[in-house]
Amino acid sequence: MTRPAAQAVEWVERLRGRGWQAEALPLIGIAGAPDPQAVQAAWARLHGCRAVVFVSPNAADRFFAARPPDQAWPAGVLAATPGPGTDAALHAAGVPPELRVQPAPDAAQFDSESLWQQLRGRDWTGGRVLIVRGDGGREWLAERLREAGAEVDFVCAYRREAPRLDAAQDRLLRAAIAEPHRHLWFFSSSEAVDHLQACCQERGLQPAWHDSHALATHPRIAARAAALGCGQVVEVQPSLEAVSAGIERSIQSLAP
Incomplete structure (x- = not known):
């Protein structure tokens, strides 16, 4: 494994x-965020987002590890993931099920393309979307969201490293x-x-x-x-x- x-x-x-x-x-290997203050700042402006996309379980775990004390997940802010493993991490973090979005259970693949099938029918005009990821990654979903009218920002919650x-x-x-x-x-x-x-x-x-x-x-x-x-x-x-x-x-x- x-x-x-x-x-x-x-x-x-x-x-x-x-x-x-x-x-x-x-x-x-998984290491901490290169800029922890940026993660804290992302939490501070979370209430202004229409959705937050977590690209992996590590993105969710590291982001929630930096959650300010007693701050609940904002009402009305969607938490989207590309698959069940990341969704499970959001469940463990206490994000309500009605705010979580993931690909259909029978999706051919669990990836950004399948997640977009669940997001594309929503109105993204003028909405702010935060993508929580590691250092780098695919831009495909961000491009689709921008084409739909969203303002997309990124925050790096962790760094991937060579194994030791x-x-x-x-x-x-x-x-x-x-x-x-x-x-x-x-x-x-x-x-x-x-x-x-x-x-x-x-x-x-x-x-x-x-x-x-x-x-x-x-x-x-x-x-x-x-x-x-x-x-x-x-x-x-x-x-x-x-x-x-x-x-x-x-x-x-x-x-x-």
């Missing part, structure tokens, strides 16, 4: 509950590279694929990528894993049922 540490541990527990031998190997593997994680990486048929990579970010390649290069490892197997939660991520050379890449929705089914689909080819 290559997601950032907090989400990786959660997924490991869920998959182990289904009987899978899951391990966490976080390949994206401890000794146990280093051993796990080496084992996965040495025995590709016994390991299945779970990628929910193209950046994790890039970091995996970099980690191997730093250690002088020479993976047999064509023998490697992976699950990917989006076509763009699957394409990046395929470009790395992974011999088998299965696309899955980021839900426990879909991931379990994807593992089942991979079992036969995982055998030597």
